[in-house]
Amino acid sequence: MVRGPEKTLSALDVVTGYGKKQVLNGVSIETACGEVVAVFGHNGSGKSTLLKAMFGMLPLRSGEISLENSPLRGATPRDLLRAGLAFVPQGNRVFANLSVLENLKLGNLMLGRREELDENVESALEIFPLLKRRVRQLAGTLSGGEKQMLAMANALAMRPRYLLLDEPCLGLAAPLAERALSCIRNIADQHNAGIVIVEQRIREALRIADRVYVIRRGEVSYSGHAESLANVDLLREVYL
C-alpha cells in the first residue's frame, strides 16, 4: 500500500467532555487512507466521545481535528460529510420506519447529490449484496446483522474517504461480527478508505486492524501495530 503522509485524518491533543465532566484529556490518534485503526478501552474510557468529537458532534475544549492537513475547527457534521468523513454511531442505528432504499438515499439527499444518488446507492449495495434483495423492506424488520450492514451502507453511500465506526459488532453473534469486520477490512482495501473503529471484541478487531490505540481514563495508554498487541501479556498490561 503506497500512501503519502498527507492523506490522513488526525486528532491532535483532543480535550473534550460533557458539561463539567472532562472525558478526553489530550488524545491524539491518526489514520491514513486504506488503513484500519482500532481504538480499544473500557466502558467510559472515552472511545465513543473521541469519535463524536472527531465528527463535530461534540465541541473541542482544546486540540485539533484535521483532514489531510486541513484543520476542521468548528466544522459541522454536514461540512465533514462533504469533506469526505462519515460516522456510523453505536447500536445498529437505522431509520426503522423507512425502507432500506430510503435509508440509503437520505445522506445523499442531505448532501444535495441528486445526480449521483442512484450510482452511490448502487455502489453501497455492491458492498453488501444481501441488502439488494431487501431494498423495499422496512429497515426495522431487518435482523441485527442486516441492520448493522445497512448502517454501514448508509455511511458508504455518501462515498466517504474516512469512516468512523462506533462498535459495529455490538449485539451481533460471533459469526455475524466476523463477517461485519471482514467487510470493514474490504472497505479499507478496495475503496482505499481510512477507518477508525471503536470495538470491544479485541481479538476479532486485531485481525483486521493495522494499528491500535488503547484509551484509559481519557488518555492514550498505548499505540502501536496490531500484531504487537496480539501478545497477551502486553494486552493485559495496557488494557487492565
Place this chain on the structure above:
Amino acid sequence: MEYIALILVLICIYCILSLSLDLLVGHLGLLSMAQAGIAGIGSYCTGIIAIEQGFPFLLTVPLVAGATSALSVLVSIPTLRLHDDYYAIGTFGCQVILFSIFNNWIAITNGPLGLPNIPHPRILAWMVDTTSEYLILTSSILAICCLLVHLITNSPLGRVLHAIREDEVLAKSMGHNVVSIKVGIAALSAALAAMAGSLYAHFVTFVHPSNFSVTESILVLSMVILGGAASIRGPIIGASVLIVLPEILRSVGIPSSIAANVREIVYGIALVMMMAWRPHGLVGRYSFR
C-alpha cells in the same frame, strides 16, 4: 342547514389545528401539549388587532401567523433540546403559562370575561358574515393547508423529518441540521395553529381562556391520535369524529349538564383503546408504540 354548516366550519378549523399539531407529533415525533395555547395566541392577537386597530382579515391573519411563529421560535429554542416525555412535559408547562396569561393579563386579554365583539372578516369587498360563507372561507383555507402539508411531507424535507423522528442521533450523523429543522417546523406548525385560532376568533366573535385550556390541547392531540398521525387524512378524520361525537351524544338525549363529562370520558376511552389496539390510529402511518 345552518346548524350543519356551523358544525362543518368547526370541523374545518379543528382540522387546520390538528394538521398543525401533526407536523410536530406525526412527522417529527414531538408530543406537543401546547397547541391550544398557541392557537389562543392567534385568537387573542386577532381579537385585539381586529377590535382596536380595525385591520382587514387579509392583513390580520398573516400578521398573527407570523408573530405567533416568531414567538414559537423563541419558545422552541429551550424546549427543542428536550426529548420524548421531557418535551411533552416542557410543552405542557408552556400551555399552563399561556392559559395563565390569557386568564390573568386582564389589561390585554380581559381575563375571565373574555374578549367580545370581534368583527366578522371582510375580504376586499366580501363581507363574510353568514355561516355558509364562513364555511367557504374555512374550507378553502383548509384545502391550502392540506396542500402545503402534503408538499412538505412528501418532499425530501419530509423524508428528513421522518428520519429525525426515527433517530435524531443518526440523522445528525448524516449531516442533517436537526435543531434548525425542528425550529423551522415548530414555527410552521405555530403559524398554522395561529391561523386556526384567528379563524375561530372571527367566526365565534368572542374568545375566552377556557377555549385554550389544557383540555383543548388534549382534544387536539386526541384528534391526531384517533385519526392517525403522519398523514393528511388522519387528523381530518380525527377532527371530524371528535367534533361530531358530542352532537351525536346530545341527540341521543344525554342531559347537557353531564354531556361534557360523558364526552371527556368517551375521549379518554377512545385514546386508551387506540393505544392498546390501533396505535397508528384509524388511517395513520406512524405508530406511537
